[in-house]
Amino acid sequence: MSLLFSPFQMGSLELPNRLVRSATAERMADADGRPLPLLKNLYAELAKGGVGLIITGHMYVHPSGKAHVEMTGVHSDDLLPDLAQLADAVHHENGRIIVQINHGGMNCSRETVDETFAPSAVDQPYVSRPAREITLKEIDDLIQAYANAARRVQEAGFDGVQIHAAHGYLINQFLSPLINHRTDEWGGEITKRMHFLREVSGAMRVQVGSDYPILIKLGMIDGIQGGLALEESLQVIAALNDMGIDGVELSGGISGDRNLNIGKGIRSESDEAYFLPLAQNAREATQLPIILVGGFRSRSVMERVLTDGHADLISLSRPLISEPDLPNRLRLGLQDKSRCLSSNNCWPKTVGEGIACKCPHEKVIDKAKV
Ligand SMILES: Cc1cc2nc3c(=O)[nH]c(=O)nc-3n(C[C@H](O)[C@H](O)[C@H](O)COP(=O)(O)O)c2cc1C
Ligand code: SF4
Numbered sequence: 392m393s394l395l396f397s398p399f400q401m402g403s404l405e406l407p408n409r410l411v412r413s414a415t416a417e418r419m420a421d422a423d424g425r426p427l428p429l430l431k432n433l434y435a436e437l438a439k440g441g442v443g444l445i446i447t448g449h450m451y452v453h454p455s456g457k458a459h460v461e462m463t464g465v466h467s468d469d470l471l472p473d474l475a476q477l478a479d480a481v482h483h484e485n486g487r488i489i490v491q492i493n494h495g496g497m498n499c500s501r502e503t504v505d506e507t508f509a510p511s512a513v514d515q516p517y518v519s520r521p522a523r524e525i526t527l528k529e530i531d532d533l534i535q536a537y538a539n540a541a542r543r544v545q546e547a548g549f550d551g552v553q554i555h556a557a558h559g560y561l562i563n564q565f566l567s568p569l570i571n572h573r574t575d576e577w578g579g580e581i582t583k584r585m586h587f588l589r590e591v592s593g594a595m596r597v598q599v600g601s602d603y604p605i606l607i608k609l610g611m612i613d614g615i616q617g618g619l620a621l622e623e624s625l626q627v628i629a630a631l632n633d634m635g636i637d638g639v640e641l642s643g644g645i646s647g648d649r650n651l652n653i654g655k656g657i658r659s660e661s662d663e664a665y666f667l668p669l670a671q672n673a674r675e676a677t678q679l680p681i682i683l684v685g686g687f688r689s690r691s692v693m694e695r696v697l698t699d700g701h702a703d704l705i706s707l708s709r710p711l712i713s714e715p716d717l718p719n720r721l722r723l724g725l726q727d728k729s730r731c732l733s734s735n736n737c738w739p740k741t742v743g744e745g746i747a748c749k750c751p752h753e754k755v756i757d758k759a760k761v
Pocket of ligand 1: 413414415416417447448449491555557558608642652653654684685686687706707708709710737738
């Protein structure tokens with residue numbers, strides 16, 4: 392029996408199979424963060440392709456946290472009709488979709504944010520420009536911004552919301568001892584460094600009510616000297632249930648060069664599932680459903696991780712860029728692994744290229760299919 396294609400219940404969210412589209416910044420929005428029709432089409436295509444749950448690319452909760460150009464916004468009620476169209480397009484195909492919400496903190500590009508802030512004033516721990524210390528008023532305002540964003544996600548008709556707490560963005564910055572040197576209630580021991588996350592998730596819960604799915608993508612290791620390490624992130628994992636979180640996706644890495652998070656050169660089954668040790672540790676620390684991302688390419692590896700009980704759901708980013716219908720193809724036995732070459736050429740080099748979710752090796756891959 393295939394576990395991969397068996398249903399799963401996560402909080403109030405009923406999923407038809409165990410495959411998740413991990414958040415993938417699509418760069419398909421206008422200068423105000425309003426999604427372009429391209430994005431709606433992409434989500435409909437993914438839903439048709441059979442993935443059990445779509446997680447949108449990260450959307451900014453406040454203009455001060457817009458990480459890069461062409462990022463979708465969830466920071467204003469004006470965007471509600473456009474956001475609702477995205478949810479509708481997926482539901483029309485009988486799919487499920489949740490929104491990943493984010494604030495870039497110090498990890499925002501020069502093109503989108505003039506002056507960046509971080510929990511502490513830091514210079515070049517992993518991005519190449521200095522950040523000033525966030526003020527207490529800004530902390531309060533941003534907690535509210537996350538809560539309002541969650542409310543908008545719910546009002547727009549999405550099936551849930553995911554907090555981005557990985558890959559070096561603001562919540563990861565609060566958790567990381569490399570960037571958070573505060574000595575007040577927002578910094579210090581890990582219990583204090585997770586205070587911001589606790590306040591954000593609590594304020595979101597108040598807005599969306601007790602049944603609405605709130606997930607988190609948690610960076611468990613920064614992978615940089617002096618950064619967040621497993622011993623501390625396991626304490627964060629253990630606290631998530633009390634924070635009202637319904638499921639946790641495990642990732643890692645804060646470095647701008649993306650090597651740890653978006654691992655290159657996956658050639659064999661032994662290169663796949665490169666964050667598996669994180670899942671094995673997290674299982675001991677929480678009863679929450681675990682979603683594992685990072686380098687899954689073969690159906691056999693996905694099935695094995697589920698059967699061994701290390702994760703409940705398998706999350707894919709690049710394989711669904713190269714083949715949005717991969718879930719159906721795996722289910723029907725048309726192929727047994729993704730064609731993705733793990734080359735990491737799916738991020739546009741220039742504004743307006745609009746190829747973030749289009750694989751430039753498509754022709755090579757199509758040829759390989761024949
Ligand atoms: C083009 C691109 C954009 C991404 N955008 C996001 C994002 O918005 N939020 C996020 O949490 N991860 C993002 N990621 C990371 C993926 O979700 C995933 O964690 C990583 O690519 C490893 O999984 P994979 O081997 O299935 O690609 C992105 C990855 C790629 C390739
Ligand atoms: S460019 Fe294409 S083949 Fe390369 S990692 Fe991205 S999706 Fe995979």
